[in-house]
Amino acid sequence: MWNGLVDGDPSSQILTAWIAKEELRALLATRRTGGHRHEVSRGLHRFNVWCADSRLPELERLAGTIEAWWPEVLGFLQTGITNAGTESMNRTVKTAARTAYGFRNLDNQRRRVRFARARGHRRATAC
Numbered sequence: 001m002w003n004g005l006v007d008g009d010p011s012s013q014i015l016t017a018w019i020a021k022e023e024l025r026a027l028l029a030t031r032r033t034g035g036h037r038h039e040v041s042r043g044l045h046r047f048n049v050w051c052a053d054s055r056l057p058e059l060e061r062l063a064g065t066i067e068a069w070w071p072e073v074l075g076f077l078q079t080g081i082t083n084a085g086t087e088s089m090n091r092t093v094k095t096a097a098r099t100a101y102g103f104r105n106l107d108n109q110r111r112r113v114r115f116a117r118a119r120g121h122r123r124a125t126a127c
Contacts, residue, residue: 016054020062023047028077035077044070092116 009015027043030036044066051063066073076082096116097109 013056016056017059020047020050020054020059023050024062024066028073031077031080040074040077089117 006012006015023043023046027040027047030039030043033039047066048063051059054060093113093116096113
């Protein structure tokens with residue numbers, strides 16, 4: 001993988017971004033080992049230093065985003081609790097609303113959302 005990235009990217013921007021991604025993955029993987037404070041701090045420091053030293057605007061923006069969301073990320077690392085279920089529900093509702101093509105009847109819109117949310121939970125019936 002490294003040789004392909006080095007050969008195909010003379011500016012090393014792709015390789016630099018890939019390493020930043022791996023540093024972020026290593027930081028998030030501290031959850032599997034219990035999310036101990038010193039491991040998390042070390043991972044965050046390594047990630048921030050790499051992004052700052054890269055001088056790539058995209059990585060600097062990514063580091064800023066991680067910094068802005070750090071309390072939530074730290075909460076996940078310490079507890080393992082996420083809001084993935086809520087985000088899934090919101091995505092499903094928005095998708096159902098987009099595909100409704102402007103239902104004028106609010107009851108029909110609600111039924112469509114409920115139907116979309118229940119798709120994975122319904123049993124197949126024999127005909």
